[in-house]
Amino acid sequence: MLAVTETNQPPRVLIVDDDADIRTGLVDVFERAGFSAASAGNVAAMERALATNGADLIVLDLMMPGEDGLSACRRLSGNGRPPIIMLSALGDDADRIVGLEIGADDYMAKPCNPRELVARARAVLRRRGDDTAAPGERVRFAGFRIDIARRELVDPDNVVIPLSAGEFRLLRAFVEHPQRVLSREQLLDYAFDNDGDVFDRAVDVQVSRLRRKLERPGGAEIIRTVRGEGYLFAVKPTL
């Protein structure tokens, strides 16, 4: 796993939640994980904290008295704001999509595994450095469209092609590293959360499935096999 950032400073996380127990609990969890954590009880306090101390990441509750998380997130969206992980009591797919479309970088439903939250926080920070597509955006390539928030692929005929979680992560890795040969190890790293029990063979299976879903009569080959090296996403995606 990649290190969070190679600076001496630990990443600063700002926890915004109206429930005091959750605030202190999360601050504990993040500090144990090596973050520098601060907390705010509402959006106004969050803004004060951002103005005085700044933050590298915000964990934002959705439903709070006063201004809610969605509207704060929408307002903060734009250049230079820290990445946001929404932590919400609304856990439906539809809620998740709304959160991601509004500009959150990730979305987790309460109650969540605190260690998973930390892992996702790290992933978000890592992605930040990569300058990749934000979840609310839509990436296009060869007539296809990826709706990252919905984890959906839409083909040139406007038919939704559902992807499995693995296929989606794989496609996202390809789209974020286009026209570059990606080795099986790299793909494993990007797409399989490094579970450890996934083998190269599984990558080949996923790639061939994904390829079948991208296959269109008369269409160009989108994912090319580079013998002995890995795979290449042969088209250039546009935002």
Add this chain to the structure above:
Amino acid sequence: MTPRARGLPVAAYLGALVALALAAAFVATLAVVIWLPPRPPDVMREDLVAGHFQVGYDRTVTTGRPPPETGLVWNIRNAPPRTEDSPPMAALQHRLAAALHLSGGQVRVAARHVAQHDVFVFRVRDVEGEAPPEHAPGEASPPESTVSRRVVVVRDGGADVTIEHASDEASEAEAAIPARLPHVAPPAPPPPPPPLPPLFAPAPEGVMLISGFEIGAQLPDGRWLTMRQGRNWAEISWIARAALIIAAALASLSLLAIAFARRLTRPIRNFSEAVQAVGVNPQSEPVTEEGPQELRGAARAVNAMQTRLRALIADRTKTLAAVAHDMRTPLMRLRLAAENAPPEQRERMAKEIGEVEALVASFIAFARDDPAEEARVRIDLTALLQSIADDHTQAGRGVEFDAGERIIVTGQSLGLKRLFSNLIENALKYGAAARITMSRSEGMILVDIDDDGPGVPAEQRETVFEPFVRLSEGGRGAGLGLPAARSIARAHGGDVVMLDRAQGGRVRVTLPA
């Protein structure tokens, strides 16, 4: 509460249509009156008829056959035609007999209708008083006698005065008949039979007009030659023209009526479609207020209902969000507290919290389950099932899917995903492995999800779709997965049913292709 809807009531539309129909009928009648020449008379001049018969008789005598003709019907038969004892006919009979050189008994004349063409002078005299301007100056008879004479002329044959007069006037016209007589007389048969003289000609004043006549004369061999007035062909073409005008009026009227009906029913059709859309999706466009007044009122009522419905949904969404918040915040607190517990206890607590959370999630999902909320898109069903199966396989659960042809359906992406995820999870709850097969039948798409569990007893195959029904006592979950799946399928125009299977259970999803 609501102001009166604009637009005309249906009754006004219908009234206008009826008025239009009447107007069209009136126009047609008027057109017949204005555009058609006067109906041709079916009366014929007595003198011409007599002359005609005379020539025909001579031709029959020479050729032995009655002349072929369309307007009049000629016949040779053994019995004399029936006659009526009418004095004007008697005079004609007499003249004809003389012309044909037959005795009076050998000629019979009958007519249903006898009139005299003589009206105008009388009318003018009556208006102008003493001096009739159209009256011939050379006429010797005194005005009184003229009046008395002309008063009766239009009367049907039979009156005494008419006879006198008729014979009077006929004597003038009769000049034509004797003139022809020498040509038609007995002499040697001329090889080409002379053409029959015309039957119609302008009738001078005082000529006898007859209709429905039959004239018979005994031939030299004792049989009778008869000439009957046949159909008036000129009249038929007149009728045809009148019918044409009326048909044209009717055709244009029906075109108009169709346009009218369209105009009246289009808003009704649109309305029913719009109302159906509202029934499926309260977020759909409001119904347009158009068409007749009643319909506009109904559209307005539906729109008001839709607004209330939307407010209700918004309220419910808010309530559910509050419930979710209030239930999940303590769970999150617990989960964070568990982090401080020793690892083995932490895992147990996390598992229990996870189960409570799953219950909460299914309650909320079921309560907010609104199949109408999500937009419908075209979605690759094969890829959907494949992706769900792959996710389970990835997590180490045995879900098998035979991907066949690519099937694309129109539906809600999240809804369909939930539908199949629920069913597959249910299958995995009762068995160790699930198998998905897909097929087409009669315009429907069938997706069968088989498990290797104990199956569902026949009498419980319907009750499992009721909320909060769980088959096994120890079963986990709230018993909402199947009802939610069914409600999603039904919102898509399909269904979910439990089927009989030799081993294990089978759930079948039907979706419209």
